[in-house]
Amino acid sequence: MSCLYYNDNQLFIEHVCLADIAEQFGTPCYLYSKKCIIDNYRAFRDAFADIPHQICFAVKSNSNIAILQLLADMGAGFDIVSGGELKRVIAAGGDHKKVIFSGVGKSEQDIEEAIRIGIFCFNVESEQELVRIAHLSAKQNKIVNIMLRVNPDIDAKTHSYISTGMRENKFGIELIDLITLLNKISELTSIKLIGIGCHIGSQITELEPFLLAMDHLLAINATLKEQGIKIQYLNIGGGLGIVYRDETPPSVTEYAEALQRKVSNTHLKLILEPGRSIVGNAGILLTKIEYIKNTGDKHFAITDAGMNDLLRPALYNAWQNIMPVTEHRGPELSYDIAGPVCESSDFLGRDRKLVIQPGDLLAIDCAGAYGFCMSSNYNSRCRPAEILISGHDAYLIRRRETIEDMIALEQLVVE
Numbered sequence: 001m002s003c004l005y006y007n008d009n010q011l012f013i014e015h016v017c018l019a020d021i022a023e024q025f026g027t028p029c030y031l032y033s034k035k036c037i038i039d040n041y042r043a044f045r046d047a048f049a050d051i052p053h054q055i056c057f058a059v060k061s062n063s064n065i066a067i068l069q070l071l072a073d074m075g076a077g078f079d080i081v082s083g084g085e086l087k088r089v090i091a092a093g094g095d096h097k098k099v100i101f102s103g104v105g106k107s108e109q110d111i112e113e114a115i116r117i118g119i120f121c122f123n124v125e126s127e128q129e130l131v132r133i134a135h136l137s138a139k140q141n142k143i144v145n146i147m148l149r150v151n152p153d154i155d156a157k158t159h160s161y162i163s164t165g166m167r168e169n170k171f172g173i174e175l176i177d178l179i180t181l182l183n184k185i186s187e188l189t190s191i192k193l194i195g196i197g198c199h200i201g202s203q204i205t206e207l208e209p210f211l212l213a214m215d216h217l218l219a220i221n222a223t224l225k226e227q228g229i230k231i232q233y234l235n236i237g238g239g240l241g242i243v244y245r246d247e248t249p250p251s252v253t254e255y256a257e258a259l260q261r262k263v264s265n266t267h268l269k270l271i272l273e274p275g276r277s278i279v280g281n282a283g284i285l286l287t288k289i290e291y292i293k294n295t296g297d298k299h300f301a302i303t304d305a306g307m308n309d310l311l312r313p314a315l316y317n318a319w320q321n322i323m324p325v326t327e328h329r330g331p332e333l334s335y336d337i338a339g340p341v342c343e344s345s346d347f348l349g350r351d352r353k354l355v356i357q358p359g360d361l362l363a364i365d366c367a368g369a370y371g372f373c374m375s376s377n378y379n380s381r382c383r384p385a386e387i388l389i390s391g392h393d394a395y396l397i398r399r400r401e402t403i404e405d406m407i408a409l410e411q412l413v414v415e
Contacts, residue, residue, distance in 0.1 A: 001243065002321070002365050003033040003282055009327040011363055015392045018286055018325045022361050025385050026400065027288040028305035030372045032062075034070065034390040036282035037368075041074050044274060047256035051263065051270055056100050058238050058275030059085040061369040064386055066397035067279065068092035077120070079238070079273040083110035086117065096120075100235075100271065102149070102199070104129075111136050121145040123197060123235065125173060127181055130191070138190040147195040147235055147271075148173055148181065152216040178220065182229065195271065196220055197235025202276060205241040205249040207258050213237075214262045221266070234263065235271035242280040244366050245319050252277070276369040283368020285310050285384075286325070287348070289360045290340070299335045301356055306339020307346040308378040310364060310371055314345040322349045325361035337362065341379050372398075377406055 003013055011018045013033050021031060044055050056077035059068065063085060068078070069092040077098030078089045089099060099119040101111075106122075106129060114122070115137050124130050124146045137144040150173050173181060185193050198213050217234050224231060236259065241249040250258075263270060287305035294300070312318040322337055332353040339346040348364055356362070375383045382401035387394050 001281060003036040004363060004365060011323060011325045014389045016389050016394055018363055021394060022286060025387055027286055028309050029286050029385040029387055030283055031286060031387050031389055032283045032368055034388055037070060037279055040278045043252045047252045051260050053270040053272060056273050057278055058273050061275030062279040063088050063373050064397055065092040066388055068094060083113055086114060115140050115142055115144055121147055123147050123149045125149050134188040134191045143190055143192055145194045146191050147197050150175060150198050152198050152213050195231045195233030195235055199237030202239050203241040204239045205247045207250050211258060232269055233271050234268045238273040238275050240274060240277040242277055280369035281366045283371060285364040285367040285371060287362050289356060289358055292358050299333050301335045301337050303337060303339055306341035308341055308376045308381050309384055310367060311374045312370055313348055321365040322352050323363045324354060324356055325363055328355040330355045
């Protein structure tokens with residue numbers, strides 16, 4: 001459900017008018033509803049209240065430290081995929097003992113730092129990674145927790161770019177390699193196997209793929225028990241979808257009840273790694289129309305936000321609702337909402353029926369996940385500001401970049 005609503009033809013987030021935000025902070029900018037984030041997190045916490053669990057927010061979905069601080073204050077753990085994300089969690093006051101390190105390409109430096117800090121667990125995705133973690137933990141005279149991320153070869157019925165549990169994907173350990181890896185673990189004294197898990201994709205709008213994945217994990221657990229190996233955790237990953245257009249994803253309650261039926265007699269603790277379902281509908285991208293351009297075939301609204309600010313439409317052909325901040329009366333026209341970047345793929349929406357004019361503000365809805373964190377400086381464009389909305393108040397949580405920020409790391413060559 002969107003965090004936006006109209007009041008007297010003006011678009012609001014919580015009790016703040018978006019037009020006032022544009023005047024105060026400029027455009028483009030990202031806005032996040034504090035209440036929406038809190039409500040989404042509580043929905044998970046309450047739905048899983050009767051199941052032993054730990055919620056580890058997927059930092060990759062939105063890594064602003066103010067957002068991470070808000071979640072840490074509510075008791076969230078964190079799922080990270082880089083040393084940089086670990087540093088963000090620590091800077092935000094997150095509990096290092098609730099951090100899980102995922103990802104297929106963990107560097108030695110990042111692993112060493114995570115071991116030194118004392119994170120909860122590594123999600124291991126290959127034999128070579130397993131050996132590397134064991135070697136580096138032995139160097140520090142520590143025993144570290146690991147979980148094995150398996151690849152269950154399940155079609156999550158989502159976009160191919162965000163499907164992660166199929167055999168052709170780079171993620172996870174193939175089931176046929178599992179026994180070999182378990183034998184390897186038995187030889188390593190600096191690691192402790194505490195669980196198994198999988199992550200089958202993102203923006204999943206059906207329960208069936210999750211339940212199939214859980215069946216695979218439970219079958220593996222049964223095999224482990226037969227071999228005398230006892231684990232404490234099942235990590236079902238994240239991926240629960242949200243409504244962008246006309247999707248009908250299961251509710252968090254339906255999701256929790258379905259998983260509970262699977263694990264109720266196992267005495268295993270669930271690890272959840274939600275990201276989009278916590279922050280996706282809590283954020284928007286606010287942009288201004290610079291020009292209206294009409295050609296023989298198309299009407300274009302050229303905005304000051306582009307694909308460098310919000311990559312999802314260009315990368316996935318993703319659809320996100322686009323709403324005028326001020327509602328006008330008049331005949332609707334079909335517009336392509338295009339940015340200023342010099343690429344034909346630079347668009348925020350196509351064939352949108354709107355009543356708009358140059359200078360109008362537009363809100364791209366449900367941009368709280370994989371929005372700012374995927375932005376770039378392409379075309380030497382400065383990344384936008386980020387603002388947290390709380391009731392009647394607006395807090396700047398990341399200032400707008402300047403060109404001086406961008407070139408500060410560069411230098412001329414003087415021979």
